[in-house]
Amino acid sequence: MAGKKKEWLTNVTAYTAAGLLASCLVGWGLAALGRALLPSGRSGLAVVLCLGIAALAAAREMGWISIPLPQRRRQTRDLWAKWFRSPVAAALWGFDVGFLFTTWFTLAGVWLLLAVAFLAREPWFGTLLFAVYWLGRALSVWLTPLLLTDAASTPRLLVAIEEHHGFVQRVHVLALAWALGVLTAILTQGARLGS
Amino acid sequence: MTTQSLVAPRRDEEGRNVQRTTLAVTGSALLGGAAAAAADWRLGLFATAFLLGWTQLVGL
Numbered sequence: 001m002a003g004k005k006k007e008w009l010t011n012v013t014a015y016t017a018a019g020l021l022a023s024c025l026v027g028w029g030l031a032a033l034g035r036a037l038l039p040s041g042r043s044g045l046a047v048v049l050c051l052g053i054a055a056l057a058a059a060r061e062m063g064w065i066s067i068p069l070p071q072r073r074r075q076t077r078d079l080w081a082k083w084f085r086s087p088v089a090a091a092l093w094g095f096d097v098g099f100l101f102t103t104w105f106t107l108a109g110v111w112l113l114l115a116v117a118f119l120a121r122e123p124w125f126g127t128l129l130f131a132v133y134w135l136g137r138a139l140s141v142w143l144t145p146l147l148l149t150d151a152a153s154t155p156r157l158l159v160a161i162e163e164h165h166g167f168v169q170r171v172h173v174l175a176l177a178w179a180l181g182v183l184t185a186i187l188t189q190g191a192r193l194g195s
Numbered sequence: 196m197t198t199q200s201l202v203a204p205r206r207d208e209e210g211r212n213v214q215r216t217t218l219a220v221t222g223s224a225l226l227g228g229a230a231a232a233a234a235d236w237r238l239g240l241f242a243t244a245f246l247l248g249w250t251q252l253v254g255l
Binding site for chain 1: 212214216221225247249
């Protein structure tokens with residue numbers, strides 16, 4: 001039993017660390033790209049663009065508008081579990097999912113984060129933003145033991161999560177509404193999104 | 196007693212666990228986001244980032 005716990009801990013740690021690295025690279029890369037491509041001194045316009053994206057994403061998840069979500073329609077590869085030892089497979093899954101662009105987005109809000117990192121033009125901010133995103137994403141894996149009613153109920157949990165899709169989606173919209181509030185405050189108070 | 200009647204209550208319990216945990220995570224993230232925003236408005240966006248990450252659990 002202790003061996004199983006240790007194995008689980010190793011795998012989840014490998015998944016989290018690899019995903020964190022990939023997400024930080026995405027955040028840093030987008031911000032560095034923004035810094036290289038975008039002119040400075042357009043912070044107000046950047047905030048307005050982010051407000052528009054947040055509003056569109058929220059409206060989409062509320063079902064008010066129907067817009068396709070630009071994304072790669074791919075899931076991470078479960079075959080890696082057969083090809084590699086479990087910590088290696090977990091790290092590969094983490095890196096793949098953490099990289100964002102290689103797998104499904106599922107919900108639209110991630111486009112807001114991509115836009116904020118790009119438009120902020122500050123690599124440290126983009127890196128931290130995506131590190132925090134990944135920690136939120138990986139937390140569900142760390143908390144899985146609290147969600148399960150017994151050790152063998154993982155498939156049932158996945159069905160339960162799917163059945164509560166609407167509830168989770170409303171929390172997603174709440175997060176976007178929060179972003180709308182923060183972005184509005186940035187705009188009205190003359191604060192800046194980036195450099 | 197059918198297999199279905201054995202499975203359904205447990206799935207309901209797991210569904211409630213998902214809801215309770217999501218509410219706790221949401222409340223904590225928004226409180227943290229409010230505290231961060233007090234220091235710098237941009238840091239308030241970290242609460243959004245965290246919750247957008249958490250809600251990807253429906254894509255597991």
